[in-house]
Structure formats: C-alpha cells, structure tokens
Amino acid sequence: MNEFVETLLDLQWHEPKSTYDVVIIGGGGHGLATAYYLATRHGITNVAVVEANYIGSGNSGRNTTIIRANYGIPESVRFYQHSLDLYSTLEEETGCWIMHATKGLLWLAHTETAMRSERARCLLNTACGAETVMVDPQAAKAICPQLDLSGGGRYPVLGASHHVGAATARHDRVVWAYAQGAMRMGVHVLQNTQVTGLLRDGERVTGVQTANGNISAGVVLSAVGGNVTTIANHAELRLPVRTHPLQAFVTNGYAQSLGPIISDTELFCYVSQTARGQMLIGAEFDPQPSYSTQSSFNFLQSCTSKVTHLLPFLKNLRILRQWTGICDVSADFSPIIGHTGVDGLLITTGWGTWGFKAIPAGGSLMAELIATGKTPPLLEPFGLDRFASDQALADQGSTGTR
C-alpha cells in the first residue's frame, strides 16, 4: 500500500493572492471538503484553504476512521446518515480510492440499563433511516466469532445493537481526495501558512493575517479543529468548546479478519481492523482539557485491559504505535456549524472525537450555506445560538465510542 499517496496525485500549488471570495482556515477534512463542494456544486472557485502545517496534519490524519450514524437524537442521526451516504459514493465521485469498506458495527451492552438504551437507539436510528437492530449474544458471536461473550468472566455480553451501515475509510486519502478535487477546480491550498489574526472592519471580519501577509476575504470560515478558541479569541467570540486530547494505538497485523467494528458503550473502547490487518484501538478522551499531544502509559494500560477482556486474541499482538490528537469538544457533544454572530465569520467546530464521519456532510452543507446564504435544514439545529436559546443537543452517550 503506497503511503505517499500525495505523490500520485495531480496537485497544483499556488502563491497566495491578496484577496479571495472565501478564505477557509484549516486544511483538515472539513476545510477541504467545504472548498471542494463550493467549487464542484456551487461554482465558487476563488477560494483559499490556509493551513498552518501540511494538509491532514490535524485530527483528519490521525483518527480511527470510524464512519457511523447510530447517534442518540434525531437531528444527529439524520445528519450523520447523510454523511454515511455521501461517503459511500465518494470514490466514484472523486475518482480517488479512499479504501471505503462497509463493515457494520456492534455496540456491546453488559447491563440491563445499557440494553435499554441500545433498544431505544435501534428504534430511533431505524426511524431516522440508519439501520440498527438488536442482536442477542449468540447472534453477536456469529457476526464476530472472536468475541468472548463472557467478557473474560468480568464483562458478560447481554446483547448488542448492530449498526449495519457502519464503515471505515483511509483518513489521509479522504483528505487528499478532497484536496485534489478542489485544487483541480482552481481552489488555492496554502500550506505552512499559519493564521495569526483576523482582519476587522469595525465588527466585521474581512480577512486573515498570516505569517506571510494579509489575505482579505468576502467570508472567512474557521475549520481549525482543536485550535478553534485561538481563532475565536481574535473575534472576541465566546465558544462552548474545550480542547481535549484523544489517544489511539495500533498493533501489528492480525492474520485473520475481524469483520465488524467492535465498540462498547459501557467500557468506552472500540476496535477495528485496518486494510493492512492491524488492529486499531481507541477509547475516551483525556478528562482534562489540554493542547498537549503527549501520549500516556496509563491510557495504554486501561485501554488494553478493557479490549482484551472482549477480544482475547489481542493479547497475542504487539503495540506498534500510539498517538494523540487535540479535539474541539463541545459542551453538549454535538457539532457547532454556521453563523457566529460576528459578520463575515463562519465556523465549523465541536467535532470533538467524532468529526471524521461528518466530513462529507459537514463540508457540503457548509458550502451550501456559504453559497446560498441560507442554512440548510439539516444544519439548522446545530447553530451556535442553540445554547442561548436553551436548545442544546445533548448526546454524550453516542460519542463515547467515536
């Protein structure tokens, strides 16, 4: 598998211009997908994506690639299902192989309380178009023969919800697919260009300051992952967001195939297999807010002890790499997309530990909002103003396992 996918792509790099119709801060999945859909769907190509480092260097290039729609509130299920649908046709649309694979996801329950919430989730998901069915332990074992139904004698499996449409895709290929598609249409991607401030005309945001000079813009979109507070501070914008580190690790190859994605609502851990056969494992974000990408031993310790109870074969594998990303976690665990109350500044944030799956929907709906000036119905619930109007979208229970 060629890791240097960018060398195979046809990319046209540009010198920055002094002005664009749209300037997008952050060359992660959300920034690049927004640029891609602005260009391909709305004919808006006078666009720059300004990236501090290299594209995909943020969380879009370091996540565990799980794509699913089995959330706990209707607004979210509909939104994420739309994203799932867009993902399944992305290879065809962009002509890039993003290694998309539909695998299904088993969400294990060990207590009656968890069984009840999974049953409710199945009903809600199915009603909103995301097929999810309850399965008993034997059926779970048939879907994933490696499961230890006794949970190592400690966490017996009472049942699981089976989210049939869940998938994975190679994260950096998604980033590069959108970048290539956008750049072919004339979008400028400016790497190694950090935004250090916002240009203001009175209250209005009129562009960005960068280490390489100012760039003015009709509209500025902030899509900077865990660094969103720094950008918001430039506009005196207050956000219900905290930055938390999220860690993950990968093992050496497992000779057999692990069919579905295995997650656990109560132990907060999840396991999937990469296309190379390695096991990709993650858990909850670190409890304290932090901008540090230092990985920790206690994460490995607690995470390995949980997953080996469920999938004992993992004990025979070795840990190859461990890493950390810093995530923009919103106060109600749902994304914040759209207007900010500051003229000329839009935002896409609160993607926390769950925003990879949302890249196609987030990007296409944000592009529609910028192009038409109207908030698409799927985005309406996710505005920043929901906090002041007491319409927060609390859904922490659905994000525990990415």
Place this chain on the structure above:
Amino acid sequence: MLALETLHGTRIVAAPEALDALDAATWSTSVTVLRFAPDDVFVLGAETISISGEYAIVEAESGFVGCWLTDEQLAHVAEHIDWPLPVERPVLVQGFVAGVPAKIWLTSSATGERSLLLCAAPYACELTERLA
C-alpha cells in the same frame, strides 16, 4: 493471598484543630489513629474517644477492611504501587495500590510493629485478587 477483614473503629469528622489534638494525644500501643484528611480521622482500638469541637461527628465505622502485613507482604504490596513510599515512620499513605483506592499505615518494623493495608469494603475482592 491476603485476608482482608472488617475493621471496626471510630470515624471522626471535625475541625482540623480538634483532630490535631487527637492525633497528638498519647495512646496505648493498641490504638491506631489514621488521619485520612485534615478534617477526617479513623481510629482503631480506642474504647472511648472524647473530642472537643462543636460540630464534631463521631460514629462507629465498619466500612473498611484491612490486614496487618509482614515485611515480606509489604514488599510485595509495594511492587503494585506506582508512587514512591515515604521514608518517615509511622505515616499513612493513600492512593492506588494495584489500581484500587487503598491506604497503608506504615510503621517501623524495627520496633516490632506491623503495617496495616486497608481499603473501602466494596473493593476488598478486587484488591485481594489483584495482589494475589
């Protein structure tokens, strides 16, 4: 295998100054005063305790289990502790032992005393298993 048994003692929550006095008082060797926090103490082996302090709460406490350790057992337990044990004696240390919230009353074995490992009763099985 350690045998953790219920410890019957007295739990006192009071103003720190009142407990300082209790801590400093001279007791017979069969009495152990474990200062969990400035305002919280657990006393083992004392029949009657008088405490000054207007708001002091004095209650019989059987919520902890524990066992007295030989030097060898203590060395084994210490292998399951991630943080350094202090050198001073006697001293109460508190924190994860084998990942379970526990406390150890460390004494000086030179004077023939033994150390006491204790934890909240619901953790008894977990701690015993992990130290086995």
Place this chain on the structure above:
Amino acid sequence: MLWLTCPICGRRPIDEFSFGGEFPTVPDRITDPATRDVDYVWMFDNIAGVTTERWFHHAGCRRWHTARRDTITDAVLHTGIEDATDTVL
C-alpha cells in the same frame, strides 16, 4: 504520564484524580445580564496556557484542591487546598 501533587497525600499519577473543571469566568466586556448568564453556564476560556482548576483526589484523601496547570505542556505549576473563594472568582 502526568502527575499531580495532592496537598494532603503527595505526588500521584493523574488517574488517581478527577478533573473538576476550571473556574468559570465571564469577560467584563459582556454587560447584558442574560448574555452573562449564558456565558457563565456554557462558555469556556479553553486557555492555551496556564489555567486554574479544581481536582478531586478520589483514590486517596477524597478532598478537592486547586491546581495551576499549563495546558500546552501539561506542567503543573502549583497545587493547594485553597478553595474557590480565595482565587480568581
């Protein structure tokens, strides 16, 4: 691994503690009382730098304390038992 110093028990690994949140502050520039309330309830400073926050030592003394931590390096600069009223509020 990140370590915190409990003012009562001493230096311990971070998994012995629960994070209790930073001290909420509302910027002076927000003057409308309703907006101040929304800010107090929902918004975070999310400081990249030194924060003042509360931690609970659940595996030890089971007491709250205050820490000052640099969120960029995770270095803990100070811990003490002073409570909310002594510091930033």
